[in-house]
Amino acid sequence: MIKDNIKNIRQRILVATEKCKRDPKEVTLLAVSKAKTITDIKHAIVVGQDCFGENYIQEGVEKIQLLLNLGLTWHFIGPVQSNKSRLVAKYFDWCQSIHSVKCADRLNYQRETSRKPLNVLIQININNEKTKSGVSLEKLSVLAQHVSELPNLRFRGLMAIPALKDSYHRQLIVYQKISEVFQNLQDTYPSIDTLSLGMSHDMEIAIIAGSTMVRIGTAIFGTRGRA
Numbered sequence: 001m002i003k004d005n006i007k008n009i010r011q012r013i014l015v016a017t018e019k020c021k022r023d024p025k026e027v028t029l030l031a032v033s034k035a036k037t038i039t040d041i042k043h044a045i046v047v048g049q050d051c052f053g054e055n056y057i058q059e060g061v062e063k064i065q066l067l068l069n070l071g072l073t074w075h076f077i078g079p080v081q082s083n084k085s086r087l088v089a090k091y092f093d094w095c096q097s098i099h100s101v102k103c104a105d106r107l108n109y110q111r112e113t114s115r116k117p118l119n120v121l122i123q124i125n126i127n128n129e130k131t132k133s134g135v136s137l138e139k140l141s142v143l144a145q146h147v148s149e150l151p152n153l154r155f156r157g158l159m160a161i162p163a164l165k166d167s168y169h170r171q172l173i174v175y176q177k178i179s180e181v182f183q184n185l186q187d188t189y190p191s192i193d194t195l196s197l198g199m200s201h202d203m204e205i206a207i208i209a210g211s212t213m214v215r216i217g218t219a220i221f222g223t224r225g226r227a
């Protein structure tokens with residue numbers, strides 16, 4: 001049951017924040033509804049879930065259009081292909097996967113000035129993994145500076161999808177490093193407030209390291225037919 005799963009995740013957030021003496025209100029639960037139906041999403045809405053993440057642009061736009069005027073917030077969390085960015089700028093409230101100056105410029109240009117700025121996170125690739133998108137740490141400060149100056153984007157923080165390590169300790173080191181990068185960036189940009197880190201299998205360790213947003217798909221909606 002989706003409703004029970006959401007309550008269960010909220011409980012897991014509560015336990016994890018208690019463990020590290022953080023306020024549970026600091027951690028936002030983003031429900032990742034990719035490959036799931038409108039009916040599934042409605043089950044989540046019933047128990048108060050109001051922000052959703054989508055990876056596939058067409059699918060996301062369809063859902064947004066079918067669920068208008070419910071006060072929902074939509075996050076684009078997939079790779080932003082240049083031919084799809086117009087739809088991200090037009091329909092979404094957040095884009096978590098900014099990875100280049102070009103991508104940021106395009107979204108800024110495509111976001112209508114009459115709308116609220118698009119909230120954006122820069123996706124970082126902490127160990128320069130070849131299979132993952134995201135900017136390297138070396139290029140982060142230049143990109144952050146650039147993004148912070150674009151009028152139609154609102155720079156909110158960082159997103160990361162770290163690879164799994166073979167031990168809890170090694171995993172924690174990577175997550176703490178990401179959190180440190182986030183805090184250093186916050187010294188330069190005090191208005192950034194979001195570290196999007198942690199999924200179904202690693203949300204506890206992400207929260208302990210300092211995550212302020214966990215992106216949960218499988219543990220809410222069950223397994224997906226496609227990745």
Ligand SMILES: *Cc1c(COP(=O)(O)O)cnc(C)c1O
Binds near residue numbers: 034077078216
């Ligand atoms: C699919 C996806 C998630 C959700 O992952 P689960 O393991 O199903 O919780 C989170 N973040 C991103 C970027 C994703 O693509």
